Amino acid sequence: MIKEIILPELGEGIDGAEVSEVSVVVGGVVAVDETIVVLESDKASMEIPADVSGTITEILVEAGDELKSGCLLMKIETTEKNVETKATEQRAPLTEPEPKTEELAPPEQETAFEIPRSSENVFASPGVRRLARELGINIQIIKGSGQKGRITKDDLNGYIKLQMAMSSGSASTPKQEVDFSRWGDVEIQKLTRIKRIAGERLQSAWQSIPHVTQFDEADITDIDAYRKKLKTEGIKNGTKVTFLPFLMKAATIVLKERPAFNSSLDHTDQNLVFKNYYHLGIAVDTPNGLTVPVVRDVDKKSIFDLSENLRDLSSRARDKKLKPDEMKGATFTISSLGGIGGTGFSPIVNPPEVAILGVSRSAWKQVFDKKAGEFQARFVMPFSLSYDHRVIDGAAAAAFTSRLAVVLSDLSYFKD
Amino acid sequence: MAKSKHAEIVVIGAGPGGYAAAFRAADLGKQVILVDKDPTLGGVCLNRGCIPSKALLHLSKTMEEASHLSKMGITYGEPQIDLDAIRAHKDKIVLQLNEGIAQMAKDRKVEWVKGAATFTSNSELRVKTDVGDIAISFNKCIVAAGSASATIPGLPADHPSVLTSRTALDLVDIPKRLLVIGGGIIGLELGQVYAALGSRVSVVERLPHLLPGTDSDLVRPLQRKLKKQFKSIQLSSKVTKVEASEGGTLEVTIENEKGTKKEFFNKALVSVGRKPNTGLLNIEATDVEVNEHGFINVDVYQQTSEKNIFAIGDIVGNPMLAHKATHEGKVAAEVASGHPAAFDVQAIPSVVYTDPEVAWAGLTETEAKDNGIAYEKGEFPWAASGKAIAMNANQGKTKILFDPENKKVLGVGIVGTGAGDMISEGMLAIEMGADAEDISLTVHPHPTLGETFGMAAEVFEGTITDLYVP
Numbered sequence: 001m002i003k004e005i006i007l008p009e010l011g012e013g014i015d016g017a018e019v020s021e022v023s024v025v026v027g028g029v030v031a032v033d034e035t036i037v038v039l040e041s042d043k044a045s046m047e048i049p050a051d052v053s054g055t056i057t058e059i060l061v062e063a064g065d066e067l068k069s070g071c072l073l074m075k076i077e078t079t080e081k082n083v084e085t086k087a088t089e090q091r092a093p094l095t096e097p098e099p100k101t102e103e104l105a106p107p108e109q110e111t112a113f114e115i116p117r118s119s120e121n122v123f124a125s126p127g128v129r130r131l132a133r134e135l136g137i138n139i140q141i142i143k144g145s146g147q148k149g150r151i152t153k154d155d156l157n158g159y160i161k162l163q164m165a166m167s168s169g170s171a172s173t174p175k176q177e178v179d180f181s182r183w184g185d186v187e188i189q190k191l192t193r194i195k196r197i198a199g200e201r202l203q204s205a206w207q208s209i210p211h212v213t214q215f216d217e218a219d220i221t222d223i224d225a226y227r228k229k230l231k232t233e234g235i236k237n238g239t240k241v242t243f244l245p246f247l248m249k250a251a252t253i254v255l256k257e258r259p260a261f262n263s264s265l266d267h268t269d270q271n272l273v274f275k276n277y278y279h280l281g282i283a284v285d286t287p288n289g290l291t292v293p294v295v296r297d298v299d300k301k302s303i304f305d306l307s308e309n310l311r312d313l314s315s316r317a318r319d320k321k322l323k324p325d326e327m328k329g330a331t332f333t334i335s336s337l338g339g340i341g342g343t344g345f346s347p348i349v350n351p352p353e354v355a356i357l358g359v360s361r362s363a364w365k366q367v368f369d370k371k372a373g374e375f376q377a378r379f380v381m382p383f384s385l386s387y388d389h390r391v392i393d394g395a396a397a398a399a400f401t402s403r404l405a406v407v408l409s410d411l412s413y414f415k416d
Numbered sequence: 417m418a419k420s421k422h423a424e425i426v427v428i429g430a431g432p433g434g435y436a437a438a439f440r441a442a443d444l445g446k447q448v449i450l451v452d453k454d455p456t457l458g459g460v461c462l463n464r465g466c467i468p469s470k471a472l473l474h475l476s477k478t479m480e481e482a483s484h485l486s487k488m489g490i491t492y493g494e495p496q497i498d499l500d501a502i503r504a505h506k507d508k509i510v511l512q513l514n515e516g517i518a519q520m521a522k523d524r525k526v527e528w529v530k531g532a533a534t535f536t537s538n539s540e541l542r543v544k545t546d547v548g549d550i551a552i553s554f555n556k557c558i559v560a561a562g563s564a565s566a567t568i569p570g571l572p573a574d575h576p577s578v579l580t581s582r583t584a585l586d587l588v589d590i591p592k593r594l595l596v597i598g599g600g601i602i603g604l605e606l607g608q609v610y611a612a613l614g615s616r617v618s619v620v621e622r623l624p625h626l627l628p629g630t631d632s633d634l635v636r637p638l639q640r641k642l643k644k645q646f647k648s649i650q651l652s653s654k655v656t657k658v659e660a661s662e663g664g665t666l667e668v669t670i671e672n673e674k675g676t677k678k679e680f681f682n683k684a685l686v687s688v689g690r691k692p693n694t695g696l697l698n699i700e701a702t703d704v705e706v707n708e709h710g711f712i713n714v715d716v717y718q719q720t721s722e723k724n725i726f727a728i729g730d731i732v733g734n735p736m737l738a739h740k741a742t743h744e745g746k747v748a749a750e751v752a753s754g755h756p757a758a759f760d761v762q763a764i765p766s767v768v769y770t771d772p773e774v775a776w777a778g779l780t781e782t783e784a785k786d787n788g789i790a791y792e793k794g795e796f797p798w799a800a801s802g803k804a805i806a807m808n809a810n811q812g813k814t815k816i817l818f819d820p821e822n823k824k825v826l827g828v829g830i831v832g833t834g835a836g837d838m839i840s841e842g843m844l845a846i847e848m849g850a851d852a853e854d855i856s857l858t859v860h861p862h863p864t865l866g867e868t869f870g871m872a873a874e875v876f877e878g879t880i881t882d883l884y885v886p
Contacts, residue, residue: 123824123849126761133756148822150849 003052003078005036007071017046018193019065028056030076037061037073040193040320054078124151131156194289205351210389213346213358216401218408220246220362221379226411230303244282245306246414247334250407251357252278252298255332258400260392262331264352272391281330281350282310284317291317292350294330303414338362338381347386354388355397357404381408420551421529423449425752426541427558428533428697431459432466433729433741434560435517440749441558442524449552450521451543453532456510457517460562461738463510464582469605470769471506472585476612477771484808497613503587533561534698538722556724556752559704559712560745561697563690563730568597570657570669571686577666578658579685581606590614591682593647595668597655599626601768603687604638607646608770610685616647618679620670624652627768631781634774634831637811641772658684692731709733716758718748726752740764763827763846767836772812775839778846779817779827791817791826794852794876796868798832800883803863809833814868816842816855818876823851834865841869852876 017039024036035047036056054076061073122129122139128151132139137156144151145158180186191199223246234241255262255278263272278299281292293313295306316322335347336359347358362381369376383404387397407413427438430452438450456463482492521528529552531545541552565580567573577591581602592615596607599621611617619626619642626642626649627635642649650670657669666681694710705713705721712727714720720727726748729741743759750757765777784791798804798812812832819826828842845855855873860866874880 125848129760130757133758133760136756148851 001078002057003054003076005050005052005073005076007048007067007069007073016066016068019061019063019067021063022059022061023047024056024059024074026056026059030054030056039067046324048073050076052076052078122151123149128153128156135160192288194286194291198290201350202348205348209349209351211346211349211386212389212394212397213384213386214394214397214401215344215382215384216405218381218383218405219367219378220381220408222411223408223414224362224379226414234304234307239304239307240311241303241307242310243338244310244334244336245303246408247336247357247359248280248282248295248298248306249303249414250404251280251332251334253407253413254400254404256299257403258396260396261355261387261400263354263391264331265354265388265391269390275331277331279330281327281333281353282313283333283335283347284314286318286320288320291322291327292330292333293317293322293326294328296329333357334359344382344384346384349386349388351388354391355400356386358384358386360384419548420553421449421527423447423527423552423554425449425556425558425749426451426552426554427560428452428541429459429560429562429729429731430454430457430517430528431560431562431729431741432461432738433562433745434459434558435521435745436742437558437560437726437728437745437749438526439520439524440746441753442526444749444753444755446749446753448524449527449529449554451529451531451533451541451552453530455530456514457521457528458510458514459560460564460582462513462517464585466738467513468506468510468585469581469602469609471509472502472587472609473605473769473771475502475505476609479612480771481808497590499587499590499613502613506585506587532696534696535701536698538702538724554724556726558718558745558748558752559697559720559725559727559731560729560741561693561731562741563692563736565686566689566691567686568655568688570655571684572658572660573686575660575666577660577664577683579683581685581687584610584685592616593618593681593683595620595655595666595679595681595684597684597686598622598688599628599649599651600687600689601627601766603685604642604768604770606685606687608642611645617645618648618650618681619646620650620653620655622652622654626651627774629780629782630768630774630776631829633781633813633815634776634829637772637813637831638768638770638774640811642770655684690730690736692733694731716760717751718744718759719751735764735766737764737766761847763843765839765843767839769836772809772832773835774831775835776829777827777839777842778825780829781817781827784817784827789826790820792820792876793817794872794874796872796875796880796883798865798868801863801865801868801871803865804832804868806863807833807865809865812865812868814838814872816845816852816869816872816876818852823853823876824849825851825855828869830869832865838866838869841866 019037020040021038023038024030030036030050031053032051033049036050037048039046039048056074057077058075061067123144124139129139131153135156137159139151142151142155142159145155146152227241227243227246231241259274262278263274266273277297279294279296280298281294283290283292295309295313298306313326330353332353333350333356335356337345338359338361342360344360345358347356349356360382362379364377365380366375367378385397385401424447425441426449427434428451430450435450435457438448442448454463461467479495529543529545529550531543533541533543536542539553541554543550543552565582572578584606590610590613594610594615594617596603596617596619599619603619604626607617607619625632625635626639653670653672655668656671659667661667666684668679668681668684670677670679692710694706694712699706702725703722704725707713711733712720712731714727714732718726718728728744728748730736743761747757747759763778765775768774779789779791793815795813795815799810804810804812809832814830816825817827818824825842825845828839830838852873855870856877856879858870860870871880871882875883875885
C-alpha cells in the first residue's frame with residue numbers, strides 16, 4: 001500500500017524549515033530510519049528519516065521549498081500491511097467520507113476555535129463577536145478602541161497583525177526600496193536562513209529588553225598559567241583545553257551566588273522564574289552565521305568535560321548538525337570574541353535569559369601592585385555584562401562583574 | 417426491507433428552526449434531507465401556532481377597534497361572523513406560507529421526507545412514511561422536533577370539548593362559555609380571539625399573576641382590558657377536575673384558597689405550557705443526553721453529547737420561541753458544515769400578541785429584583801405620546817432598564833399597540849451595547865409609537881421635554 005510521509009513536528013518554537021537536500025529519488029528504495037530529506041531550520045539542519053520501508057513513488061518537495069509541520073513530503077509504496085494512514089486523516093477532514101461505510105467524521109470545528117461561554121462584559125456588536133470566533137480570538141482579552149471602549153472589527157484585525165508580527169519576531173514596517181547600483185557596482189547575496197532568523201531574534205531582543213552594559217576587567221594571569229598546564233595534560237588524552245571552560249566555571253560560581261542573573265521573566269512579565277540549573281549558551285560563529293549551542297549543568301562538570309563538550313558542540317554547529325534541543329534551555333550566555341580582538345563590546349541579551357557575558361581580547365598590562373609598591377606585568381581580560389534592566393539593577397550588575405573578576409583572578413576556585 | 421437514503425445533514429422537524437437549519441446547511445453546500453411528520457412544512461408555528469393565531473388576533477383586534485370608533489363618531493352595525501369564511505381566510509394564509517417554504521426547499525434542492533423519524537443509532541434514522549419505512553443514514557443530524565401542548569391531571573384530554581392550542585385554532589365553533597386553563601401567552605391570545613368572536617371566556621391561572629414572570633406593570637394594561645373582555649379572570653386558582661356530561665357541557669372543579677366550586681363550560685382550552693417531543697424520537701438509541709425535564713442537552717454550538725447530533729428549538733429548552741429556534745437552527749447548520757458559529761446572543765425577546773401587546777427583552781424588573789441585580793430605569797408613559805392618544809393606545813408604556821455603572825441597556829419592556837414590533841429596537845440596543853445617551857441622541861420620527869423608546873432614554877437622561885419631571 002501507499003504510505004504518505006508527512007513532515008513531523010519539528011520541535012517547540014520551530015514552525016517551518018527549508019529543504020536543503022532531498023536524499024532519495026523516485027523509484028529508489030528506502031529502509032526505516034533512512035534519511036529522505038534534509039532540512040535547514042532554526043540554526044540547525046535536520047535529517048528527516050523514513051518511518052516505513054519501501055519504494056519511493058512520488059516526491060512532492062524539492063530543495064529550497066519552505067515546509068511546515070504536516071506537509072506531505074513523499075509517497076512510499078510499502079510492503080507492510082495495515083500501515084496507519086495518518087496522512088489521509090490529517091489532510092482530508094473537510095471532505096465528508098463516503099456514505100454509510102465510513103466512521104463518522106467528527107465535527108470539523110472541534111478544536112478549531114473556542115469562544116468564552118458568554119459575551120458578558122464584552123462591548124462588541126454581534127458581527128464583531130462572530131468575527132472573533134472566526135479568527136479564533138478570545139474576545140475577552142481584546143481592548144476596544146471604539147467609542148467608550150467598543151471593540152471594533154479593526155481591533156480584531158489589529159490584534160491578528162500584532163500576533164503575526166510578534167510571532168515573526170519583528171514589527172517592522174515595509175521599507176522603501178533603494179537602488180544602490182546608482183552609486184556604483186553592487187552584488188546581491190541572499191541572507192542565510194540562520195542569519196535571517198538570528199536577525200529577527202536579535203532585533204526583537206534589542207527592542208523588547210532595556211539593555212545596559214557593564215564593563216570590567218579581570219586579572220587572569222594565574223588561571224592562564226594553570227590553563228597552559230592543563231592543556232599540556234589534555235593533549236595526552238586528546239582534549240584541547242581552552243580558556244572558555246574557566247570562564248564558564250567562573251560565571252556559574254557567580255550565578256549561583258546571584259540567582260537573579262540566572263532567572264527569566266515569565267510570559268506575564270509579572271514574575272521572575274529562578275532556575276536551579278546552570279546551562280550556559282555559548283555563542284559560536286559559523287560560516288552560516290551565529291549559533292548558540294547550550295552546555296548543560298556546567299556546575300557539575302570538570303574543565304576537561306567542558307572542553308570536550310565545547311569541542312563537540314562547536315564542530316557540529318559549524319557543520320549544521322546541531323539538534324534543535326541542543327540550542328534550547330540556556331540560563332545565561334557567554335559570547336567570547338577574545339580570540340579575535342577588541343577591547344570591549346556590548347552583547348545583546350538572549351531572551352528569555354536576562355544577562356549575557358561578553359569577553360574581549362586579553363592583553364598584558366602594567367598593573368600597579370600596591371603591596372609590592374611596583375608595577376607588575378599582568379594578563380588582563382576585558383569583559384562586559386549586558387543585562388535586562390527590568391530584572392537587574394546597575395548596582396547588582398557592578399557587583400556581579402566585580403565578583404567575577406575576583407573569581408577569575410583566584411586560582412583556588414579552579415583547583416579541585 | 418426498507419428503502420435507504422443517506423444525507424450529509426438530516427434535519428428532523430420542519431418548523432421555523434428546522435427549515436432554517438436545513439436551508440442554511442443547503443446554502444452552505446450540504447446535501448440535506450428534511451424530515452417532518454406533518455403533511456406540510458412550517459411546523460407548529462406556521463400550521464397551528466404563531467401564524468394562524470396572528471391571523472385570528474388581527475381579526476379580533478380590528479373588530480375591537482371598529483367598535484371603539486363609535487366613541488369617535490363612526491358607528492358600524494353588529495358584526496356578522498361567518499366562521500367558515502374566517503377559517504378559510506386563516507387556512508389560506510397558512511397555505512400560502514406552506515407553499516412558500518416548499519418552494520424554497522425545492523429551489524435549494526433540500527429533499528423533503530414526510531414521516532415520523534426515530535433514531536436507530538448515532539448515525540441512522542428510521543422514517544415511517546405513507547409508502548413504507550425509509551432508513552436514513554447521516555453524517556450529521558439536527559433535531560428540531562419541537563414541542564407539544566402539555567396537559568394537567570384530572571382532564572379528559574381526548575374529549576372533543578377539551579381544546580389545545582392546536583384544536584382551538586381549528587375554530588370548529590364558537591363555544592358560548594369557554595374556560596381557558598392557564599393565563600400564559602397562548603391562553604390569553606386565544607382567549608381574546610374567542611372573546612371577540614362571542615365566547616364568554618373565563619381564565620383560571622394557578623399563580624397570582626397573568627403571564628407569570630412578566631413585570632406586573634406591563635401586564636396591568638392588558639389585564640384591565642381583559643377584565644372587560646372576559647367574563648372572569650381567576651388567579652391563584654386551580655382546575656382540579658373536568659368532567660364531560662352527556663349533553664356535552666363540561667363540569668369544571670376550580671379550587672382556590674376560598675374553597676372549591678363548580679362551573680359549567682361548553683369548552684375548555686388547556687394552555688398550561690408545552691413539553692418537548694423528545695419522547696417520540698427513540699433518542700435512547702443514541703448517546704444523546706436528555707435532562708430530567710425531557711430537554712436535549714446542548715452546548716453553545718447546539719451540539720449534543722453525541723457530537724454528530726445537534727438539537728435546536730423547543731426541544732432543547734425554554735424559552736420555546738420560534739425566533740430562538742431559527743437562530744439556533746442556523747448555528748447548528750453552520751457548525752455542522754464546519755463553520756465557527758455559536759449561539760452567542762445577549763437576549764431573546766418575548767412577545768405576547770394580545771391587544772395591547774406585551775413585549776420584553778433582556779433583564780426584567782422581576783428578574784432584577786429576584787437576583788439582586790442593580791439597575792436604573794427610564795420610563796415613558798404613552799399617555800404623553802400624541803401618536804398613542806390619537807390611536808387610542810394611551811394605556812401603553814415603554815421602559816428601559818439601564819446598568820447604573822455604564823448606562824448600557826440591560827432590558828426593555830413595552831406594553832401597548834405594536835410593542836412586539838418596537839421591541840426590536842431594544843434588542844438592537846442590547847446586542848450593540850448601546851447606552852442611554854446613544855438612544856436619546858438618536859433621532860426618532862414624530863409622531864410614532866417608536867419615539868417612546870427614545871423618550872424613555874431621555875427620561876433617564878433628564879433631557880425629556882415631552883414630560884415635566886419635577
